[in-house]
Amino acid sequence: MTGDHQNNTDQESVRTSPDMEAQKYAASIVLPDADVVFRNIKNAKRFAIDIGGSLTKIAYYSTVSHRKVLYNPEKDGTCSSMDGGNYQYESSETERLHFVKFETKYIENCLDFIGDHLVSSKDSVVGKSIKATGGGAYKYAELIQQKLGLLVEKEDEIGCLIKGCNFLLRNITDEQFAYHRHSEPEYHFITVEHNIFPYLLVNIGSGVSIMKVESDDKYERIGGTSMGGGTFWGLGSLLTEARGFDELLQLASEGDHRNVDLLVKDIYGGDYSALGLTGEIIASSFGKAMHNSHTKADGSKDFSEADIARSLLFTVSNDIGQLASLYALLHGLKKVYFGGYFLRNHPLSMHTISFAVNYWSRGDVQALFLRHEGYLGAIGAFLRGAEECDPEKYSWGENYAGSSGLQSPLPRPQGAGWPGGTTIDQLEIDRCDQQLTFFPLLANPEEYIPDAVDLTKDKEARDYWLSCFEGSLSSFVNRAISSQPNTDDSVERANKFRDKYIQRLHNLKNHPFAYGSLTVRSLLDMREHCLNEFDFPDPYLQQKKLENENALKLLNDHLNYLDELEHDKRQEVLVRGVLAGNVFDWGAKEVVKLMEDGLGFKEAADKLQARPWLHDDLDAWIARLQGPTHQCAAVFIDNSGCDVVLGIIPFARELLIRGTRVVLCANSKPALNDVTAEELTMLMKQVAAVCPIINKNLETGVLSIRESGQASPCLDLSRLPRSLVEDLRNWNCDLVVVEGMGRAVHTNLAVKLTCDSLKLAVIKNRWLAQRLGGDMFSVMCKYEAGNDIEVISSPVAPECGS
The missing domain is CATH 3.40.50.10880 (Uncharacterised protein PF01937, DUF89, domain 3)
Structure with a gap:
């Protein structure tokens, strides 16, 4: 670094010290607007925590109260009514899983937040425990017990990752996808096979773990590498002024790695046909940085910090993709799932890993990604010993009213001082009343897709249906209001339903792949979820x-x-x-x-x-x-x-x-x-x-x-x-x-x-x-x-x- 650069950094550190930044972050998560993110927090029953080297994820289980029609078959064979059709309702509860993330450097503030909002009474938690996984489960065990008064039950990280992955693949529609950067659409959602095994799971956290999964109970860690998300973040912090992981990813998306990396054509003047190498293939990551000719008279470089960040991203991603493909070929596996917060469903990362896997396996191995890749460990830790989540009794489904969706973060809460680069990406999953499974008379259950048209691939149909649903919304608002004529706040709730649904429709115009394959079925489901969100269970x-x-x-x-x-x-x-x-x-x-x-x-x-x-x-x-x-x-x-x-x-x-x-x-x-x-x-x-x-x-x-x-x-x-x-x-x-x-x-x-x-x-x-x-x-x-x-x-x- 130059002296001027160092001075600027020192001045910035005086203006925003780590303690001051942590206080600012803590303040942002305890403002009233935080209810937008930490929904139903007051009804939380139990929770788990996944503490990684970079990020901490919290999973909590809550019950959500809502109206349900009070049926009275003994009276009239239909349902109880009064006031000429204003039906009586009873309170009903839905079980829901919520997931929230923090940067691990704010772990103390995170635990303070849990203590204030999830643990209502210190006396009531004496002798109780919290499921914890990740490296931080050991590092911060004493701190957790001190802050929350809860015993820490440490859960095996690999077991939690795999349990979480299996849970998502079995319960969340369009959870898996392949990414093709230059196709339309870029996201190709793939139906999960009835039998999800075997597969390779590559979890990219601070480092990388590679697991071979053959069944729910049969799996092993077969390899890994120390070059992971922590490498990208750490070197990126040393080489650029980016202050956080998201900021570093954004910087990489703006750069051109060719200004830093030495390509095949830089050495051979074009393709190296004898070895089947195109001229654009990277021959040496950061190879151009070694030449003095790239330093100008004033000491500056021909490449920017964005170029450096992009080259660094490619370096780490290529290494992971090559290693994963070689392990898959060695063990005869065709599917490789990539998870972990390094990806963040980031297009450049997914593109580079997909390219590397396809290149090194000659197309024999498929690189697959998960819409909720960052929550595997937290889900798995929560599921350990959670009887209310017994997979033999219940299935789950994504709540479209509460989840933000792939590459479609929700707006930041108004007035909340969220740190720079922070987005609110939420995942909420509702429990079904029973276990759901495939219809036994499907001729080809592995190929079954419950939709005739994928609107992400059909722009004419997508534009029509998004417009159609928005245009017909007023009639549903009016119907919702009229269904509860003697309820004081029905108009207010109906308007909130309208606003949320329109917001979702507008997000889908820009990010049609946010919830998987966009279909009219998913638009209908989203509308029903939003109606229920604001307590209109049955307007008709x-x-x-x-x-x-x-x-x-x-x-x-x-x-x-x-x-x-x-x-x-x-x-x-x-x-x-x-x-x-x-x-x-x-x-x-x-x-x-x-x-x-x-x-x-x-x-x-x-x-x-x-x-x-x-x-x-x-x-x-x-x-x-x-x-x-x-x-x-x-x-x-x-x-x-x-x-x-x-x-x-x-x-x-x-x-x-x-x-x-x-x-x-x-x-x-x-x-x-x-x-x-x-x-x-x-x-x-x-x-x-x-x-x-x-x-x-x-x-x-x-x-x-x-x-x-x-x-x-x-x-x-x-x-x-x-x-x-x-x-x-x-x-x-x-x-x-x-x-x-x-x-x-x-x-x-x-x-x-x-x-x-x-x-x-x-x-x-x-x-x-x-x-x-x-x-x-x-x-x-x-x-x-x-x-x-x-x-x-x-x-x-x-x-x-x-």
Whole structure:
């Protein structure tokens, strides 16, 4: 360093000493605005900590209270109500995992924060413990006990990393991706195989550990290197004025390593073809810095600090990538996951590692990255001994309202003095009520993708749907307010819902890969998460109840009409009835006006496209019904009202008459006007009073109602309740019926099953219909025999909320 540079550094250190900086950082995390980051902190039950040489990650478990409709089946078979439809609610709790990070140099401030916010009473924690992993679990054990009064239970770092990795791969959609810097899109999200093993895990912390993972319990550390994130940060601090890790990464993104590195072409004047080396390959990292010719008369260099930072990043990344690929080849592994906070999902780091792995393995090894790579150790430490997280009982899912997303940090809290370069990247995971698993009748579960279109790859569709969802938001705000008319703060909460959802949509315009493969399903899920975030669990509840009541009045006459028809005609009318019922969808913007004007069931049937339909397998389905009786049919249903009462129930009744066991699979949680399993259970009591056939089969269990594990208008067949899967397997399910745009078209139209399948839907979006070569109310009726599957791939995406 020059003398002037040293003087500037000394002056800066006087202005902001380490103690002063730590105090500033500490102040920022205890301001009221910190609630934006440390959500539900007052309800935290237990926590774990992963203390690395550079960064500390905290995991804590909390319960989140929210409204839930109070059902009273003994009273009216539906739900308790008062004041003309303002439904009574009971308090319900959701279990949630939160993850927050600190720089390890602020560990004392971090522990003070935990003491003030996570440990409410010193007396209440006497004799209790905290799970801790990472090198700091040993280094800071005494400090933790002193600050918090908690016993430190040290957990093996490698075991925690692997446990956390397995947890993420099994529970978080689109957790893994490959990175291709010069492609569109750069992020390629890859479906996690049903069996995630074996793989190589390369954790890049201060140093690097390389682990071979063969099962949950069989793994070993097979190598590593001391050249890791600490090397990059340490040398970067010596060679540049960057004051933190994020600042150093930003500096590297602005530099040109070719000003510092000696390339092959600098030695040979171009490519070295004999060895297959292109001219742009780095021959010597920092090689140009050794030449005096690069020093100007005033003592300055031809390269900048940004160039140095970029060269340093490439040096470390190339070394790690080469080492990982060699270990993978040595052990015959094809997948290498890279984790740790060195990456930070940083494009340059991922690009360099991917290039190195591909180059040294000649394409035989795939470099994969994790969206939440920095949390592996913290997750693993938390899971140790956490009965409430028992993987044999529960599955988890990312909360889109609370997580910031890949390369999409949330805005800093207003007024909070966060240190320079700090961003708020959060991860929140909600616990499902049960364990979810793959549908056993998927023909190729390893290839299953529950979406027809990836909007990150289709800009026209992405622009349309993002605009569509934003344009329809006001109707959801109004619906949320009207669903709680006697609640003082409903307007305020509805406006907060609108603001958060719009913020998310705008973030996705700039970072469409933030939550994995951007799809209409993920946009719908995000909207439901935001509604629940502000305590609007079921805005369409009153509408659903009204439509069910009106449809029930027509059911008896409709069943009598069907019974008078001859067999083939009856089958056609039954399918048309399912399609007519599917028109009734409050998520389809272009249909809402018709429904508000009083759309009837017969009018809806008249709206359907005339045959031949856009996809027309009706004749094939009717012909199949002339053959052997199906043993068991799983029917994944859609909307309340005419859809379920006049469409699905008569269809299911016909299957029952044929001698087929029927399982009606409905949403576990509300979404738009979709019927839930809880609602359907009570609705069927009223249906049973109308139809003796339904009543008999309900009593004998031949007709049953099951939760589908979904809280969305779409259907993910890789996340079904294990109890449902086991029942369908035991009952030899040989027919699957999937209804509705979200379930039958946008997520499962091209999916292969090993049994017969019937997919029914009406296209209720003009833009989508025209893209498919049809018009409004075009019909999709797709039947496939289990032993003769013909797959049709269609570039489809659903209506907002359909």
